[in-house]
Amino acid sequence: MPPTPHPLATLSQILHNPSCSDGLPKEIESDLRTAACMLIQEAGIMLDLPQSTIATAQVLLHRFYYVSSMLSFGITDISITSLYLSSKLCETPIRLRDLINAYMFLLARIKHLSGGVSGKGKEKENMKIWEGFSFEPPGFHDEVFWDWKDIIVSSEMQILKRLGFNMQVDLPYSHVINYCRILDLVFEKDVAQSCWSILNDALLTPLYVYHPPHILACASILLTTRLLRIPLPDNWWVLFDANHEDIWQCCGTIANLWREWGMEPHTGLIHGERRDRRKVEDKWRRTWVLLESKKAVRRWVEENDQKA
Amino acid sequence: MDLAAIENQRRADRWDKGIKIGEGTFANVYKGTEKATGRKVAIKKIKVGEMKDGLDMTALREVKFLQELRHPNIIALLDVFSVKQNINLVLEFLDTDLEAVIRDKALIFQNADIKSWMAMSLRGLEYIHRNGVLHRDLKPNNLLIASNGELKIADFGLAREFGDAGSRMTCQVITRWYRPPELLFGARYYSAAVDIWSIGTIFVELILRVPFLAGDTDIDQLKKTFHAMGTPTEQDWPGHTKLPDYHETPQHPKNPWWNMISSIGKEGQDLARELLRFDPLQRLSAVTALHHEYFTAFPRPTPPIKLPKPLAELRPRALAPDETQGKPILSGTENGVVKRKAESPSTLGLDGKRIARRLFA
Numbered sequence: 068m069p070p071t072p073h074p075l076a077t078l079s080q081i082l083h084n085p086s087c088s089d090g091l092p093k094e095i096e097s098d099l100r101t102a103a104c105m106l107i108q109e110a111g112i113m114l115d116l117p118q119s120t121i122a123t124a125q126v127l128l129h130r131f132y133y134v135s136s137m138l139s140f141g142i143t144d145i146s147i148t149s150l151y152l153s154s155k156l157c158e159t160p161i162r163l164r165d166l167i168n169a170y171m172f173l174l175a176r177i178k179h180l181s182g183g184v185s186g187k188g189k190e191k192e193n194m195k196i197w198e199g200f201s202f203e204p205p206g207f208h209d210e211v212f213w214d215w216k217d218i219i220v221s222s223e224m225q226i227l228k229r230l231g232f233n234m235q236v237d238l239p240y241s242h243v244i245n246y247c248r249i250l251d252l253v254f255e256k257d258v259a260q261s262c263w264s265i266l267n268d269a270l271l272t273p274l275y276v277y278h279p280p281h282i283l284a285c286a287s288i289l290l291t292t293r294l295l296r297i298p299l300p301d302n303w304w305v306l307f308d309a310n311h312e313d314i315w316q317c318c319g320t321i322a323n324l325w326r327e328w329g330m331e332p333h334t335g336l337i338h339g340e341r342r343d344r345r346k347v348e349d350k351w352r353r354t355w356v357l358l359e360s361k362k363a364v365r366r367w368v369e370e371n372d373q374k375a
Numbered sequence: 376m377d378l379a380a381i382e383n384q385r386r387a388d389r390w391d392k393g394i395k396i397g398e399g400t401f402a403n404v405y406k407g408t409e410k411a412t413g414r415k416v417a418i419k420k421i422k423v424g425e426m427k428d429g430l431d432m433t434a435l436r437e438v439k440f441l442q443e444l445r446h447p448n449i450i451a452l453l454d455v456f457s458v459k460q461n462i463n464l465v466l467e468f469l470d471t472d473l474e475a476v477i478r479d480k481a482l483i484f485q486n487a488d489i490k491s492w493m494a495m496s497l498r499g500l501e502y503i504h505r506n507g508v509l510h511r512d513l514k515p516n517n518l519l520i521a522s523n524g525e526l527k528i529a530d531f532g533l534a535r536e537f538g539d540a541g542s543r544m545t546c547q548v549i550t551r552w553y554r555p556p557e558l559l560f561g562a563r564y565y566s567a568a569v570d571i572w573s574i575g576t577i578f579v580e581l582i583l584r585v586p587f588l589a590g591d592t593d594i595d596q597l598k599k600t601f602h603a604m605g606t607p608t609e610q611d612w613p614g615h616t617k618l619p620d621y622h623e624t625p626q627h628p629k630n631p632w633w634n635m636i637s638s639i640g641k642e643g644q645d646l647a648r649e650l651l652r653f654d655p656l657q658r659l660s661a662v663t664a665l666h667h668e669y670f671t672a673f674p675r676p677t678p679p680i681k682l683p684k685p686l687a688e689l690r691p692r693a694l695a696p697d698e699t700q701g702k703p704i705l706s707g708t709e710n711g712v713v714k715r716k717a718e719s720p721s722t723l724g725l726d727g728k729r730i731a732r733r734l735f736a
Contacts, residue, residue, distance in 0.1 A: 085377070134379045155432050156439065158535055158542075163428050216428075223429045224460055229379040232438050232455040232462075 073237035074230075076133045076276040085136040090368040095357065099137060099364075101271045101328065102354045103128055103146040108270070110150055110169040114161050118267065123236045124153035125270040127226060133276060134229045138368065140222070141361040143174070147215070148222035156234055167215045168204050175202045181355040239266055239280035239287070246284055246307055255297060262287040265321060268330075272320050278313060285309040286317030293318075386456040390465055392418055401431050407465065409453075415468040416453060420461050430462070433532030438464065440508055440531040448499030450519060450529040469529070470522045473577075474515035475685055477584055482683040486639055489581045490669070491676035492518075493646075495526035496574055501661035503528065504567045507538045511548040513573035515580065524679030537566060546620075549573060551596050552586050556607070557655050559597045561620030568655035571664070575650030582636045582643075597624055604651070605629035612653040642669040 086096045104125045111121035128149040131140070147170050154161045179200040205211050227234070243262045244253075252258045265287040269275065274283060285304045292299055304314055324330075329347045357364050390407050396417070397404035407418040421434050441452035441464075454465040473492065476482060496518055503510055511533040519527045533548050544565065546558045555572030557565055579587040588603060590596025601607070606627045607615060615621065633644040646669040652658045659667065670676070 135377075151429065155430075155435050158544075160432070220429045221460070224457065224462070227430070227462070228383060228457045231379075231382065233442065234435075234439050235443060 073235060073279060074130065074233050074276075075279065076130070076273070080133045081277070084132075085134065086132060086138065089136045089138040090372060091137060091364065092371075095353070095367075096132075096137065097273070098350060098354045099142050099357055100129060100132060100273060101324065102358050103142045104271045106143065106146045106170070106173055106358075107150050108267070109173055110147070110166065113169045113172070114165055116150075116154060116159055116161065117157070119238060119240070120153050120157040120159045121150070122238050122240075122267075122270055122275075123157055124149040126236045126238075126275045127153060127230070127234070129273045129276045130230055131226055133273075135225075137364050138361055140225065142358050142364075143170070143360070144218050144222050145226065148219050148226060151219055152223055152226060152234075153236075156236075163216060163219065164212060167212055167219075170215075171204070171211070172202050176200065177355045177358070181352050237280050239284040242281050242284035242307075243287055246288055249306065250288065250299060250303060252288070252292075252297070255295070257295060258288075258291055258297070261291040261295065265290050268324060269317065269321055272324050274317055274320055278317060281307055282309050282313050283317060286314040286321070289314050290318045290321060383456050386454055387458060387463070389454065390416065390418060390456075401434065406468070417466045417468045419464040419466060421464070422461070434462065434464075436534055437531045438462075440534045441466075444503060444506060444508065444531075446499055446502040447525065448495050448527055449502065450527045466529075467521070467527070469519040469527060471520045471685055472516045473518040473520060473526065473581075476520065476683065477515055477580060479685040480584075482685065484581065484584075484683060485674070485677065486643070487674040487677045488682050489578075489639065490643075490674070491679065491682055492526055492581060493574075493578055494665070494670055494676050495679070496528065496577070497661050497665050499526070499528040500570055500574060501665060503534075504570070504661050507536055508534055509537050509567060510534050510570050510573075512550060513570055513577065514550045514553045515577055518577070520682075520684065524682040524684065526679070551593065552576065552589050554596065555655065556597060556600055556612075556653055557615070557618065559593055559600075559620070560615060560618035562618050566655065567660060568658045571650055571658045571661065572655075574661075574664075575647060575658075578643075578647055578650060579636055582639050601625075601627045603630065604632050604653075607653040615653070640669075640672070642667070642672040645669070 084093070084096060086099075087093055107124045107128065108121055111118075111124070128145055131145055131149070147166065151161070151163065151166055154166075179197075240263070243266065244259070247253050247259055247262065262284075266283060269283060269287070274286075278286075285307050288299075289304070291297075302311075304311060327347070327350070329344075357367055389410060391410055393406040393408065395403055396406050402419050402421045405418045405420065407416045408414065409416060421431070438452070438455055441450070442455075445451065450469065451467045452464060453467065456463050456465075496513075500510065500513070508531075510528065510531065512530055513528070517528065517530040519529045521527060535544065537544075541564075543563045546561050546563060546565075549555070549558060549569060553573040553576050555569050558569060576587045588596065588599050590599045601624055606624055609616065633648055636644055636647060639647070646659075646664065646667050649659045649667065650664060
């Protein structure tokens with residue numbers, strides 16, 4: 068058992084993604100990763116967990132779905148369990164009950180939103196979206212807690228088992244601060260914040276299991292300085308053992324994420340076709356349906372096969 | 376069967392599980408062998424049925440840190456695998472622990488032996504600290520002894536990273552007798568110096584053959600510490616009166632306590648004093664301790680293989696109250712009785728279970 072400080076997915080794991088081998092299209096697979104990580108992020112913020120705990124959970128989830136299929140393990144189950152496991156690993160313990168409540172709130176909200184929203188005009192829409200939404204946490208002794216607890220306990224074991232008990236996660240946040248210092252960027256307005264946010268966004272993609280942390284740190288600096296139009300010396304990334312191809316590819320993945328989900332920063336620098344609102348909405352809706360359980364994913368794959 | 380399951384099965388097949396040699400609150404320990412080589416191992420099976428909220432933190436910490444830490448003076452985690460819903464840790468099999476050695480009145484320690492044990496402990500600890508980890512439960516029965524005499528630090532159930540200086544940590548760690556005064560005063564921000572204090576008390580215990588500061592309660596622990604070493608002044612330990620649980624203690628005069636360990640020699644006395652400074656900032660670090668002249672002065676440390684070892688079979692003993700849970704009990708819940716061992720060699724039968732049980736409880 069050699070020491071594995073920060074395991075990355077192997078090329079064959081990336082090429083033969085278990086969910087895709089089970090018939091899930093690549094695009095949907097990555098949408099579901101994103102949605103599952105969004106759940107972790109939101110629940111983590113609600114529970115006041117530090118970003119390192121949230122990030123660890125998201126990385127564990129990405130790793131998990133390179134050794135397991137979304138048709139065998141429900142995405143919401145793994146998402147809630149990763150967060151629980153990482154809260155233990157990062158010594159930021161949370162109460163299981165609080166975690167379950169947070170997830171039930173998020174799931175109730177998804178249910179409400181996927182019920183369909185109609186409306187015209189931005190302001191009207193904003194008012195209407197939440198109309199009729201309410202969430203009542205279940206009673207203290209409600210069965211639902213026990214059901215969730217069983218799911219979490221058994222999924223936890225699955226995650227540990229399937230990751231071979233390798234739980235070390237090395238995050239790029241501290242690298243970014245050091246690199247910014249070396250590049251004399253710490254006093255540039257918004258740079259550190261933007262790098263930080265980009266690294267957070269990158270967690271919604273599988274980048275953290277493709278590249279070691281120093282590459283991700285460089286990518287966040289590259290993208291930030293491009294967006295803010297800050298010049299840097301040529302080939303600065305050589306200083307940090309990064310190569311242009313890797314970091315540029317990371318930037319592309321992140322820009323793509325923004326475009327696809329309609330969340331690009333308002334810098335006007337990311338060009339490309341004006342996103343089709345309808346398309347984005349459909350994407351959200353489809354993802355929400357599949358997020359629910361492995362059964363939903365299986366059903367979708369079956370229907371998709373029949374169509375084809 | 377998919378890849379992950381095959382891999383797990385492959386791991387499980389490497390080991391033969393033998394008889395049960397110990398039983399703890401959250402784990403059972405079995406003797407085992409590696410099929411290919413016949414090497415003896417200890418297999419620690421973590422009970423899942425008993426787990427309240429998923430896998431216990433102590434088990435998680437143990438796996439997490441032992442996977443990363445590899446050093447001749449640290450117990451080796453050879454493998455981890457699962458069978459059904461159980462987690463199995465495969466660990467090096469070690470014969471005995473330092474506590475059993477200290478308690479065995481038939482053994483006589485030379486100063487060179489003590490130096491050898493200290494050097495091995497500090498080497499292991501230096502490696503742990505260098506890698507940004509605090510052990511937080513050093514005591515003689517977590518220092519295991521292999522059949523070739525090598526000392527290995529075990530039990531990482533309370534360990535944690537301390538990379539982030541600003542992170543608040545619990546002060547309810549380290550078995551009381553080895554707990555430094557800053558933790559007894561409730562410090563929430565502390566450093567590697569807590570482990571150094573433990574090593575210091577172990578050093579004195581090796582010389583005296585009885586626990587140096589054996590308090591009955593947390594308050595009593597402070598009292599005993601100050602009684603033995605004198606109550607610290609603001610000058611000895613700047614800022615200690617500002618610690619969260621600081622309370623006035625009876626004033627004890629400065630006491631040349633190192634005179635009671637004069638048998639270890641001048642350098643040894645000096646090392647003990649440097650390890651047991653009240654002010655955590657003034658305590659030696661593991662690496663500076665290793666460079667202390669004690670280790671270069673005469674006599675040279677005994678080679679591990681020649682160190683004294685208990686001849687008799689290991690004797691069973693009851694678990695200490697703060698060991699039964701796998702973590703120390705909180706100060707509010709204890710009743711002031713410390714019963715670390717309740718053995719009497721003649722009444723209890725022989726078995727090798729005791730160490731393993733203790734170790735892995």
